[in-house]
Every structure is written in C-alpha cells, then in structure tokens.
Amino acid sequence: MKLVSMISLGCPKNLVDSETILGVLAGTGxxxxxALDEAEIVLVNTCGFIKPAVREALETINRCIQLKKKGNCRILIVCGCLTARYGAERLAKLLPEVDGWLGVNPAPYILSCLERLLQRKGAAQGGTEQGEYPRLLSTPPYTAYLKIAEGCSHACSYCLIPRIRGPLKSREPESILREAAQLVAGGTKEIILVAQDTGAYGRDLPERPSLAGLIREICKLDGLHWVRFLYLNPTSLTPELIEILSNEPKVCRYLDIPIQHVNRxxxxxxxxxxxALSYLQMIGQLRSALPGVVLRTTLITGYPGEDRKAFRELLDFVAAARWDRLGVFPYYHEEGTRSYRQKDDISYITKRRRARMIMRLQRCISRRNNEGLVGSTLEVLIEGRLGDNIWWGRSYREAPGIDPRVIVRGENLRPGMFVTVRITAAAAFDLIGVSL
Structure with missing residues (x-):
C-alpha cells in the first residue's frame, strides 16, 4: 500500500481535476x-493564473519539500496550471526536489508517472487529454462540482487561461449526463456546473448542444434538488437560458456574470x-424576468488606462447596479498576456485602494439587500454546526466557498438536510434565521 495525500489549490475546476486524480489512484490500490505528514506520496495541484496564485503554489511546494526532508514523504508530484504556465523543465531547475511535473488534466498520466518514479526511472510529463475517470469527492456528499468543458476560446487581454488550458473543449453531453447520474446515485443533492465560461458550452461540438439543453436533461434526474452554474460571460446569456431559469424549479436563480469593468x-x-448602460439594462431585464434572482459579478481595478474618471464610472455603476454578490481584484500585470504589452501605469497601492472603496460600497448594498429579506422564508441546505442548536448553511442565493452563509437556529438538524428558514435578522453579508 502507498499512502497518498493531495493539496488542491485554486478554483473549483481545479478541484474536479484533483478529485479525478484521487479517484484514479484509489481505484488502483x-x-x-x-494526513499530509503521514503520506508517502504527496501531490500538489496548482493554480498559476495570477501572481498571488503562483506565490501560493511555490510556498505550498516548498512546505512539501520540507516533508520530504523530515517526514514520510518519498515522492512529490506537482501538476496543474503552474506547470502548464512555466514548463516542467524550467520548474525542475528551480525546484529539483520535486520528483514529477504534470500539466493540466493529469489524470491519464498520473499512474504511469508514479510507476516510473517508484521504479526510479524518472518523472513523466502530462498533456491535456480528456476522458471519463472515477472521482473521489472532497466536497460534502450532498454537493458536487461537475466540469462540463475545458479551456477557453475568448481572448481577454489580461487572461492566461487560453494559453494555460487551451481553447474551449466541451465534453459530450452523454458523458456529462452519465457523471451527473453517478453523482446523484451517490447521494449528491446539489450539482454545480463549472467551466471557464459555462455559457460557451457546446459551441465547439458538431451537434452544438447548449448549456440550457444540458441543464434541462440534468434536471430530469430523480433525487437531485438543486442545479447551479458558475462563470457566465455576459455574451452567453441567451433567452433559452433565462427560460429554463424561470421554469425549472431545480435550477437556482443565481447567475455569476463576471463583467470585469464598465468603461467602454x-x-x-x-x-x-x-x-455601463448595456450592463444596467441586462440587470434590469434579468430582475424583471426572474423575480428573486441573485446576481454576482467580478471586477478588476487598476487595469492600464483606468484613470480617475474611469474608476468613478465603475464606482457609480456598482452603486446603481446593486449586485447581490460582488468580488473585486486588483489588476496583475502578468507576463504572457496581451495587456502585458501595455504600461502598468497604476500603482499597486492605488489598485488596492480602489478595490477597497468598491467593497466598502458593496458592503452597504449587501446589508440593504439583506434587510429586505427579513421576514421572508428561504429553503436552506444545512452544512455545519456552530454551537448548541446553531447551524450554518446556504440557500439558493449562496454558492459554496465564495458567498456568505445563512445562520440557522433549530433543533434536530444535520448537514445535508434541507430546511425552511424564516429570516429574522440581517448582517452585512450573512443572514440569520430560525428553522420552521
């Protein structure tokens, strides 16, 4: 027997890759x-999208190198976006203590890599082939991510994803539906569809299947309670998608639409x-067509050329749009992107200050939005315990890991249970209620 432990960094899409690697390994003995310090084999699945992610990956790898020096670890393998971005040869020179380097989607290559290393024949490098592999879920059993596509064919100037993960490569609908059925059969109540841009799903396939059509088929699975999807480019918002959000009760009325900025x-x-005008119109149309819809976005501050006027336009837009959820990040001048050719003309201090200004405004908006929910009832998925008869969970309004929580007072609750909760109080981000 070989004890294996894994560290998964980055986004839910990376987490699915990590779960697939673990599924392959668990299925072969x-x-x-x-327990990281007990493992003989340590795997690190990295993110390499922006500088903080690269820094986190390198710090994590160095901690694992110390385990090789002092602990039970015999083999250290690093995979994912960091390898794809910088290359195994370059990284091997920087970190010779790492035994193997694999790229993105390493599941097809992890076994051969380990076999070669255990026989001391050297490391292997991986490609980007797709296939159907078992998964060992690291999320709670009632919630699972389901990756429907790999890569991205957009050409956003600040983004390295197409270079790291390649162009859009959608999975066949039959493959996705088989995996969805397996998840539900295993007890999953909430499926979260993820891709770089979920709305682009199917455009590269001959039959041109759509995200809405895929969701419609997934919703037919008995035992499935919620379906939500993340990362939707505004250009991918179709009437068919709005129709299924409106008419299919299993689909959470939750849209994650990263717009990044509003200055033309x-x-x-x-x-x-x-x-700004077209986005405000989009928001108005969505709220009219989908009462109760929760809208989330992501913004970037300090992109080259963002002068005070452009930032004020962004700030005014946030005040007018009243997003339910919002994340904001300072622009990172990443080598290899098209925007790297432009002058990084805004200091990091200014970028951070602008991001904090937006979040202060959003905090006020979120509190007012939450106060409007006091007295209403929400269906809440219980996820954890905070104290005697005090629990926390999520309604359709919250995606795991990125959104606030609903704090619930109630008896005889347990994780994985859906309960009706009357909202009694509102904080800046969290809601507070009592189970009925």
Missing part, C-alpha cells in the same frame, strides 16, 4: 489520507464587449 475604452482594451 493507493490509499488516500488527509477599458473593456475594448480587455477584448470584451458591453458598457
């Missing part, structure tokens, strides 16, 4: 452990469409 010049420089 390896024993998975969460900056958006064109980013390689994106839209502007």
């Amino acid at each position: 390896y024993v998975i452990t969460s 010049d900056i958006l064109r420089s980013m390689g994106r469409k839209g502007d």
